[in-house]
Amino acid sequence: MSVECPVVKAFFDKRTFSVQYVVADPTTKKCAIIDPVLDFDEKSGATTTKNADAILEYVREQGVDVEWILDTHPHADHFSAASYLKEKTGAPTAIGEKVVQVQEMWKRIYHWPDFPADGSQWDKLFAEGETFSVGSIPARILFSPGHTLASITYVIGDAAFVHDTLFMPDSGTARSDFPGGSAVRLWESIQEILALPEETRIFTGHDYQPDGREPRWESNVAEQKAKNIHISKCRSQAEFMKLREARDRRLPMPRLILHALQVNMNGGRLPAPESNGKRYIKFPLDALDGAAWD
Numbered sequence: 001m002s003v004e005c006p007v008v009k010a011f012f013d014k015r016t017f018s019v020q021y022v023v024a025d026p027t028t029k030k031c032a033i034i035d036p037v038l039d040f041d042e043k044s045g046a047t048t049t050k051n052a053d054a055i056l057e058y059v060r061e062q063g064v065d066v067e068w069i070l071d072t073h074p075h076a077d078h079f080s081a082a083s084y085l086k087e088k089t090g091a092p093t094a095i096g097e098k099v100v101q102v103q104e105m106w107k108r109i110y111h112w113p114d115f116p117a118d119g120s121q122w123d124k125l126f127a128e129g130e131t132f133s134v135g136s137i138p139a140r141i142l143f144s145p146g147h148t149l150a151s152i153t154y155v156i157g158d159a160a161f162v163h164d165t166l167f168m169p170d171s172g173t174a175r176s177d178f179p180g181g182s183a184v185r186l187w188e189s190i191q192e193i194l195a196l197p198e199e200t201r202i203f204t205g206h207d208y209q210p211d212g213r214e215p216r217w218e219s220n221v222a223e224q225k226a227k228n229i230h231i232s233k234c235r236s237q238a239e240f241m242k243l244r245e246a247r248d249r250r251l252p253m254p255r256l257i258l259h260a261l262q263v264n265m266n267g268g269r270l271p272a273p274e275s276n277g278k279r280y281i282k283f284p285l286d287a288l289d290g291a292a293w294d
Helices: 050-062 082-089 099-109 183-194 221-227 237-248 257-264
Strands: 007-013 018-025 030-034 037-041 046-048 065-070 093-096 124-126 131-134 137-143 152-156 159-163 201-204 218-220
Touching: 007 050, 007 201, 018 050, 018 131, 018 159, 018 201, 030 050, 030 131, 030 152, 037 050, 037 257, 050 082, 065 082, 065 131, 082 093, 099 257, 137 183, 183 221, 183 237, 201 221, 218 221
Parallel strands: 030 065, 065 093, 093 124, 159 201
Antiparallel strands: 007 018, 018 030, 037 046, 131 137, 137 152, 152 159, 201 218
16 A cells, blocks of 8 residues: 655754754645744844745745644744744644643743643644544654653654654654653654654654754654664663663753743743733743753
8 A cells, every 4th residue: 555755845944953844745735834943042032933934935836725733842942933824824733632741840830820731722632643634645643752741743644753752863862851751751652653664754853963964854764773873772772761861961951941941832922022012031040950051
């Protein structure tokens, strides 16, 4: 039985090393946007929609209709442009249903008692194993926790969008030391992804360009099994946990984690303007005990 192949267009954001995707069905001209970035400069506090507007321009040029705006998880290293793109396209937003666990945890960190931790900030919360479609191309959800409590993989035709679970083979795997992260769960999620057919295309959400190479974001299951520097060296869960946890202890937190989570747990919505018309980010001090310093 043949598997349909969506057309995948990647947009690399050098500032955050993030990869955003437009995934299109060439037959129906329907598409999904995955993990779009809202530009933010933490030094000046400036926000722009340069990345999201480039995606919208591509969509217009290709003559495709946006059917979905999809987040793989609440990101810790960039703001989500999901809310902005919904405003521009009218397409529904979606994320995995476990996002409510992330919301519950982070509302306490931000001391945000009135925040509705019910996932209502998105139009659709996907359950594990749930199916949907992009145009006529069948898609399904793999629950992929470990990097975060809520991480999911979108399998759309022959393409799997894994975001931070797997990187390119020369970069290994995601960190698992964020609040709610787990090296054990990450290992289990990776095994489920690698159980997909070997020709399945793997699209990752970041590329940190080891040794200064050009950015890359596409591999496949067979290549990940054979060459991933964390998977090919670890023959057991115990070996992987030892490697992953030792590496995580040396990694400082992403520079935008405390800025980004309060936006992204709210579906990419910036804080409401205050009485002077300005928006303000709330930044908790000493919230991430034990985190490595630069």
